[in-house]
Amino acid sequence: MIVHHITVLVAGRSYQLSGAEEPSYFASVAQLADRRIRETAQQNPSLNPEGAAVAAALSLADELIKAQEINARLRRQLEEMEKDA
Numbered sequence: 001m002i003v004h005h006i007t008v009l010v011a012g013r014s015y016q017l018s019g020a021e022e023p024s025y026f027a028s029v030a031q032l033a034d035r036r037i038r039e040t041a042q043q044n045p046s047l048n049p050e051g052a053a054v055a056a057a058l059s060l061a062d063e064l065i066k067a068q069e070i071n072a073r074l075r076r077q078l079e080e081m082e083k084d085a
Helices: 023-043 049-084
Strands: 004-010 013-019
Touching (some): 004 023
């Protein structure tokens, strides 16, 4: 397995990421995190940088859980359709 390494910038800080994914994937993940933190900070100017990062992480976790629930529901529907076919 090839392990890729990339340095990304999130919320003004550099982080070293590594894994099997392509560097472009890591860059996309970092860009999403950075964008969400910046948006959260702009919408909530009273938050310190750590608070903005936590709020952004909670927002992303919420989206992930909802997407997983939709995915599970769609898989169940597909299984039912396959049984009926």
